[in-house]
Amino acid sequence: MKQDINKNQTNKYTLTSFPICPFVQRAIITLKHKNIDFDIKYIDLKNKPEWFLKLSPLGKVPILEVENTVIFESAVINEFLDEDTPNTLLSKNLIEKAHQRAWIEFGSTLIMDTHKLILSKDEESFNENKEIVFNKLNKIENEIKGEYFSGNKFSLVDTTYAPLLRMISLFEKITNDKEYKKLSKVKTWTNTLLELPEVKESVKETFKEDFYKYVKNQTNYILE
Ligand SMILES: N[C@@H](CCC(=O)N[C@@H](CS)C(=O)NCC(=O)O)C(=O)O
Known part of the structure; x- marks a missing residue:
């Protein structure tokens, strides 16, 4: 459940975004979940502006x-x-907090692995990359x-995995795989996260x- 409007907010935040970036979405989910007011600037990563x-x-x-400080790295x-x-x-x-942070770090790496899987150019590299991703998804399954990663409370772990699980959900070559179908907890978690307004609103309608x-x-491989 989203939190009430954040009345205690003193700082003004400006986020710079590239709309399809999962690392950006992870920050937007946190901002929206906590009802934090923020400005957003969009840039084209193929043509990065000088100021950026x-x-x-x-x-x-x-x-x-x-304030006058730039914070980088989505985690x-x-x-x-x-x-x-x-x-x-x-x-x-x-102890639980350290455990959550560890799985956030694991998720950051998995975002990169999943990106690589999606951009695989042929069957051989797709299968190699799939093994890496599924191996990690199996660890997460356990x-x-x-309802959420840590139980019944939404956490920063969920904000990390929601963009990644959304990317996976777009590709039948992954979701129709028999190994993926066995990941019942991951699938239920994905459905829960993708229904949350802050997750839906973390991307444009045309995502x-x-x-x-x-x-x-x-590449066309994953879409064939
Ligand atoms: N570790 C970084 C990763 C951020 C990242 O890789 N962003 C990508 C877009 S999704 C980017 O800006 N790439 C531009 C480039 O590498 O030139 C984080 O968590 O913020």
Whole structure:
């Protein structure tokens, strides 16, 4: 459930986005879930503006401008946003919090693996990349504790995996695979996350078409 309007917000946040980027979406989900007011700037990653290259040390989105500081790396942005506003989305129990952070890190790597899988150019590389992704999804399957990753409370772990699970859900070559079909908890978790308004609203209405177009520009294999 989304939190009430954040009345305690003092800082002004500006997020720089490339709309189909899962790392950006992860930050938007946190902002929207916590009802944090923010401005958004869109850039074209193929034609990065000078002002952006000056602000982003790695030339990557997302970046979050707050006061006169630039924060980069989506996991750090998320933790900052979470700490800068009430009602944390991480466990208050230190061990559980470390466990959540570890699985967030695991999710960040899996986003890259999944991106690679989706852009595989032929059957051989697709199968190799699929093994890596499915191996990790199987590990996640054994960690999911309930409706959300950590049980009945939405957390920063969910914000990390929602964009990744949405990407996977767009490709039948992945979802029709018999190994994927066995991942019952991952599938239920995906359905729960994709129904959340903050997850739906973290992308434009044209996301599916935009993402297919992005993929098609690089390979046809996964869409064949
Ligand atoms: N580790 C970074 C990854 C961000 C990332 O890879 N962003 C991609 C778009 S999804 C990007 O900006 N790529 C631009 C480039 O590499 O030139 C994070 O979590 O923020």
